[in-house]
Amino acid sequence: MKNNKWKMDTAIIHTAQTPCQKTGAVVSAVVPAVAYAFPDADSAAACVAGERAGTYYGRYGNPTIATLEEKIAALENGEAALGVSSGMAAISGALLAFLQHGDHVVCTRDVYGGSYKFLTSLAPRYGISADFVDCTNLQAVEQAFLPNTKVLYIETPSNPCLTVLDIAALSKLAHGHGIRVIVDNTFMTPYLQRPLELGADVVVHSATKYINGHGDVIAGFIVGKNEHIQFMRKNIMGDLGQNLNAWDAFLILRGLKTLGLRVRQHCQNAEEVARFLDNHPAISHVYYPGLASHPQHELAKRQMRGMGGIVSFEVKGGYEAAKSFINALRLAMISFSLGDPETLVQHPASMTHASIPAEERLKFNITDGLIRFSTGLEDAQDIIADLEQALAAIPMMGTASRE
Ligand SMILES: Cc1ncc(COP(=O)(O)O)c(C=O)c1O
CATH class of the missing domain: 3.40.640.10 (Type I PLP-dependent aspartate aminotransferase-like (Major domain))
Incomplete structure (x- = not known):
């Protein structure tokens, strides 16, 4: 239909x-079948040749x-x-x-x-x-x-x-x-x-x-x-x-079937997370197309129906601070994937983008303090409370040595 x-x-x-x-x-x-039967040899040949609709072998x-x-x-x-x-x-x-x-x-x-x-x-x-x-x-x-x-x-x-x-x-x-x-x-x-x-x-x-x-x-x-x-x-x-x-x-x-419901909720939660992080003293930069400060915010509004569920951000203090932060999260899970109902967090420099040599990834802004946050479908208040307590757990937060 x-x-x-x-x-x-x-x-x-x-x-x-x-x-x-x-x-x-x-x-x-x-239909898990690998093999499909044909009424005669000509039908089988026509199916392989693409002259007749149908399935002939599960690998195709x-x-x-x-x-x-x-x-x-x-x-x-x-x-x-x-x-x-x-x-x-x-x-x-x-x-x-x-x-x-x-x-x-x-x-x-x-x-x-x-x-x-x-x-x-x-x-x-x-x-x-x-x-x-x-x-x-x-x-x-x-x-x-x-x-x-x-x-x-x-x-x-x-x-x-x-x-x-x-x-x-x-x-x-x-x-x-x-x-x-x-x-x-x-x-x-x-x-x-x-x-x-x-x-x-x-x-x-x-x-x-x-x-x-x-x-x-x-x-x-x-x-x-x-x-x-x-x-x-x-x-x-x-x-x-x-x-x-x-x-x-x-x-x-x-x-x-629930793509629309899920994506709308991911977008709404991510927007709240981005706004929270944008004002936080332990964060030096937030990457989210929905923020007016994003360099392509106007293009994003034109080209996209919503801003998506991923928020990336730079924790002040580099790798050590980033590690302390993700280790302190209690609700969000450290994971390579994204787009799941669960909030998933990862450290691109040592995880998804580890195959890129350090000098190359730095050119792409994939620094040691960068975190990628896949906002899940939980209540936004719980996600933010988790972020808040994990950011507070970063040692020596706000001191000059960590800038
Ligand atoms: C933007 C993007 N494209 C492609 C892939 C690869 O997908 P898969 O793991 O399903 O091979 C990923 C995986 O994280 C991704 O984030």
């Missing part, structure tokens, strides 16, 4: 979901995953979507679809550590090079384009410093040079931002985060033009074996 006039909250629940014709079941069935797709892919494609307003085994499978798969030996990528400067690692360690082994550029500066981006640049890869807001990039302006610039644009929309979800409508060619997601939203699945999505998605399905995901499985697809279908 699909109705283009539906508002987002309705579309999230009803798109691609019709009661089972046989049983009337409202919830989609899980599955009916439960197909339902989810239809939903995700509709929510992102894309022609098609591909469900894969992780956010990194989505990122590497989308990049590999457009890149060959000898090609070059321009990538935003502060990007998820795994994406940085892929572009600086695995991709170069296959002759692909990358430059990391401040994508808030369009001139710098244009200067970084080389004759062999094939992809502009961005993440907005970025992980962990929440830099907001102008998707429409960057897409126009890249397209003028025949370059494709891939956007990691993990922090926003289609509920808050739809990059394809702003001109991007492909959207990638770590569905491990807000899309599933319950911290019990690792998955990813790629959304874009039908021909690109079919190429990725057959030649990248299928050949590398990066497929999602039906059980995880079912959990995502279930988690997705």
Whole structure:
């Protein structure tokens, strides 16, 4: 079922979901089958050739995953979507679809550590090079384009410093040079931002985060033009074996139903947390696009329907202070992930972004005192009380030696 006039909250629940014709079941069935039988040899051949709709082998797709892919494609307003085994499978798969030996990528400067690692360690082994550029500066981006640049890869807001990039302006610039644009929309979800409508060619997601939203699945999505998605399905995901499985697809279908409710609450709690931290003497800087002091606040208001659930901040006193602070938290848990019902906190320099050499990460503002805070769905007052007591526990708070 699909109705283009539906508002987002309705579309999230009803798109691609019709009661089972046989049983009337409202919830989609899980189909774990790997093998699919055909009435005759010609039908099997036509299915493999893509001339006939259907599933032929579980590594290339599955009916439960197909339902989810239809939903995700509709929510992102894309022609098609591909469900894969992780956010990194989505990122590497989308990049590999457009890149060959000898090609070059321009990538935003502060990007998820795994994406940085892929572009600086695995991709170069296959002759692909990358430059990391401040994508808030369009001139710098244009200067970084080389004759062999094939992809502009961005993440907005970025992980962990929440830099907001102008998707429409960057897409126009890249397209003028025949370059494709891939956007990691993990922090926003289609509920808050739809990059394809702003001109991007492909959207990638770590569905491990807000899309599933319950911290019990690792998955990813790629959304874009039908021909690109079919190429990725057959030649990248299928050949590398990066497929999602039906059980995880079912959990995502279930988690997705509350996306709107959850994202609204994450945004509201994060806003309260950001305002609290912004006035705290132990904090030297708060990164949150919803604060008027954020350098891209106006762009964020234009481009995003909400400011998201992640707040990053700099604790005065560097690594020792940051460690004391996170060790003192009682409600928030020290964890690598984000977008879960539980508030999760992490230290990018030693955790998610540890693969970036210190001198490089400092250029991206990933300092030793930086904390990334994934605001959960608990009561905002409890989250703030936890922050308050943990900040008070930092030794020698406010003395000159810690500035
Ligand atoms: C912005 C962003 N993109 C991609 C990923 C990778 O996702 P996954 O862990 O599902 O591979 C992450 C993981 O934290 C992320 O934060």
